[in-house]
Amino acid sequence: ELARQGKLHWPIGSLAGGFRLVPEDVVLLSSSELFHRAEVHRPARRRLGRVIDSFLELREGDLVVHVVHGIARYRGMKLLEKDRQVEEHLVLEFQERTKLYVPSSKISLVEKYVGGAKSRPKLAKLGGRVWGRQKKAVENAVHDLAAEMIELQAARAARPGIAFPHDTEWQREFDASFPFHETPDQTATMEAVRRDMTQSRPMDRLLCGDVGFGKTELAMRATFKVVDAGYQVAVLVPTTVLAEQHLRTFSGRMAEFPFEIAVLSRFASRKEQKAIIDRLAAGRIDVVIGTHRLVSGDVRFHNLGLVIIDEEQRFGVEVKERLKALRQIVDVLTMTATPIPRTLHMSLLGVRDISNLETPPEDRLAVETRLTRFDSEMIRHAVLRELNRNGQIFFVHNRVSDIEVVAAKLRQIVPEASLEIGHAQMPEHRLERVMIDFVNQRFDILLSTTIVESGLDIPNVNTIFIDEADRYGLADLHQLRGRVGRYKHRAYCYLLIDPNRHITPNAARRLRAVEEFSDLGAGFALAMRDLEIRGAGNILGTQQSGHIALVGYELYCQLLEEAVRRLxxxxxxxxxxxxxxxxxxxYVPRSYVPDMRLKIDLYRRLARAASETELGDLRDELEDRFGSLPPLVERLLALTELRIAAHRWKINSIRMEDRYVVFGSTGGPSIRELAARAGKRLRVVDAQTAYLPLEEGVTQPEQILRRVKALLQST
Structure with missing residues (x-):
């Protein structure tokens, strides 16, 4: 009856497990039981899309770069009045304590100094010539770099490559068997990779994404496409352990398809290596995963179609040279977990194909990070908690000389846990045995050196201890922490410090930063100083790091972008x-936005707004975050609107002179055109200047702003 009335609906559901109907002799199996593939549902989550701006981290006393005058020290903000105009200014201190006040409307001239050099740079002399010379030298270097990159790109575009066919039924089946929903970034990147591969020029794409953001899945889809078309794939990884892990991941993911996958690394005996090389040359292996052994002279391919490089910056110069030669013939996909900052990414647009994965997998929990002195009671408690949920533990100690001492101490603290040691100085077969046993959950604690850092992925390990954490760089700590929390359990990372040792202020700052940025995707926020410079060095080559140190990171990127656009x-x-x-x-009063760093960020965004739409979005955001706008902020937005409107008419200055508003122009017909449209209201004096007379009663700021706005918006 209900069905007839249309009140009963049958939604399509999915079975988690099968069932039996004994009287009817029916056994029903679900697809997840048959194929060991289960759909993993992620809760939809609102994502804040704003990229982290290094300016947010600006504190009093930090170094900044003034585009015109050079490196200075930021000394806070000050409200200044000049000719009845009240505006907030940034106070910059140069050499010999000379101060410069930069109005908030000109905040785009100032950038935070991120240099990456070990020593602190000297403050510039206000009005000196050194800064101009340094900037010129960097401009020349950047021009050469951009020219070289464009040349390389042109050479690649001119060479015929392999144009792979469009997706087949198998490829669609393979993509669909991914147990997660792709993040928007993954979908966009896969589209870009597909586009590159179907063109007849060799692909050379860099894929950046924080630890655990799904780079490997994209690499496997590209691999599948190539093998499906009858070509071979070489996957180059920095460590043997990582090669073994990739073998497991690739084999597991491609188990339903008749692909031959092998590993070529130092874990294989001479005889095994020879057999693999022979089968590669004969075309009987589809995918080979290996360390730098893969680029040795004796390795020949039957028909190589794609090379995937994981963490290229970790390979030596000779390997990189061989890869450079390969790049001009076959498709190359390079992956890195060192985040490429947005600024550098934008400046390389059109010169280097880069894809950034910025969305974290949504059902992951952030790793809980604790900074603590070495404490036996706490270690015992944390290990037992992990063992009680059938998990395993990484304990990282980066000195082989006394690793046995640490092992004895740990066995004493938790005698019920089984422990093995792994480090790169062990005989290969023993290290392999230890790693494989750990993956197969044959023991509980792996005590190792930083060999666990590079991409090792064991979902069952959800607690990591990093001993003597003050000895590590920011990027290393972030990478190590990324080894846990790769599944849906809550993961813990303990940064341990020797109770008897005094740590340097720098180390303390680093550790605090790691503890603070424990959320997913923190790599993008974590360590502008450390990671961005490393990221820049990886892509541009180390000789560029010196230039970055001279003028600061943001200005360097700006100069690079200008050079690319010119060329x-x-x-x-x-x-x-x-x-x-x-x-x-x-201005933005303190009563409206109390946080000084947020206020600076708002000024920056106002100065960058280039259209009414951007300004409208900013207005909505302000109202949403801080409440209705006070008159002071309304006026600030009105002034920004005037700037945008004036820019369209090629006007570069608006000022008061007695009863007139004076418009200065860069020349050209624009100002005469504006006067023609405005009727007799605007008097043009010459090609550069025009006067707008104000009526008797117009004296209030709001009235003046309204008159100027009405004039500029006359169409």
């Missing part, structure tokens, strides 16, 4: 340079 004959990037000097108070 590719693209128009320069729109930047709105309009000086508005009208008598009004316009």
């Amino acid at each position: 590719k004959r693209l128009p320069p990037k729109t930047s709105i340079e309009v000086d508005v000097d009208l008598p009004c108070e316009a």
